[in-house]
Amino acid sequence: MTKIFIDPGHGGTDPGAQANGLREKDLTLSIALKLRNILNNEYEGHSLLLSRTTDKTLQLGERTTMANNWGANYLVSIHINAGGGTGFESYIYNGSYAGKAETNRLRGLVHDAIVSETGFQNRGKKEANFHMLRESNMHSVLTENGFIDHSADASKLKSDAFLTSIARGHAKGLARALGLKQKSGSGTxxxxxxxxxxxxxxxxxxxxxxxxxxxxxxxxxxxxxxxxxxxxxxxxxxxxxxxxxxxxxxxxxxxxxxxxxxxx
Ligand SMILES: [Zn+2]
Incomplete structure (x- = not known):
């Protein structure tokens, strides 16, 4: 059973980035809940834990402690970008650590599936010293799904169907990376x-x-x-x-x- 920890960025008193009438914390939660539903309805061989399923304040340390204590095999932290730009980028931890090549290989599968599903401009596979990546004990990726302060990205992010395609990209990528099987004979x-x-x-x-x-x-x-x-x-x-x-x-x-x- 592969344990996947899904972290919708920000929440509660921390809205994350805000622009164009959108708040990062709402978008990340919506994508995370859709991702949970797709994985549970269409795939098998995994269990999921979300850092939050409501608009709740959580410190970064609480999130990584939750994932580490649960013994997650994979962590995905979902964010929306800001600060000038357009498109999709993903991050792994930039330090040197055991298993980094595998972390990067798995990230590549997740990254490519999201780009292909959303049609986002591909800004590349990046590395950074982010808490969620550094303090988690398992392979982890942080996704930046469009720019909230870019008008074309923001208008996509206002569409529920587009948020579903972001979630579906994550689901497909995770399924490929972690070898999840599609449910068959479920009658659908x-x-x-x-x-x-x-x-x-x-x-x-x-x-x-x-x-x-x-x-x-x-x-x-x-x-x-x-x-x-x-x-x-x-x-x-x-x-x-x-x-x-x-x-x-x-x-x-x-x-x-x-x-x-x-x-x-
Ligand atoms: Zn963020």
Whole structure:
């Protein structure tokens, strides 16, 4: 069982960086809670401890003591940057210590997954003498997820869906780094939707257009607010990763699609 300690930066009387109507402490907590849910819903082989799950004041020493006493195998401290710049960067401890090469290798997997999932500008894999990295006894990484005082980054950070993609990037990276397995047979399917139509005729046209490019689809009748929709489903998968690969294949063939979860 891999123990992962998740630390949403700041909290309570310490708001962290503030700009554009955003507070770092709120964003880090939101990302951490989403990360917890994704890891628990979609992966297995781990246990999690969060330094905080509410807007609570915590000293840095309390956070690392919590992680050390719990015997965490990995620590991730989530932050939002400020001070001029844009994009994503991550940090490991800059000292010289046993296991640093491995700490850096694991960080690389987490870092790359976040950049790829968010599309953030990649500011690089960095080192610093931060408390959370220096005083924790396990492999650790600190992520700086966009600049709160950069208008384009801030407008992304105002989107709940974007915070989810930051969390999903962390989850994918942690899963790769720590060898977490995706849950299978949990009864949830990831369906790739390539269109939703109010007439079956239009749905059939889409099915045929997909077929012409080699994609098999089926139509699902879907009711929303009293309206019947004919949804074109081009693939149903037990793992989200496989559904995402299908989204990419469809995109390359000129079809926009999105994933919905389905529980029979
Ligand atoms: Zn911070």
């Amino acid at each position: 399917y990831y369906r790739v939707v390539t269109g939703s139509f109010v007439t079956r005729q239009n749905a059939d046209i889409q099915v045929n257009a997909l077929k012409a490019k080699g994609f098999e689809s089926f139509i699902e009748i879907y009711q929303q607010s009293g309206t019947t929709y004919y949804r074109v489903i081009t693939g149903s998968y037990q793992s989200r990763a496989n559904a995402e690969q299908q989204v990419t294949r469809l995109k390359n063939a000129g079809f926009e699609s999105f994933i919905v979860t389905y529980t029979p």
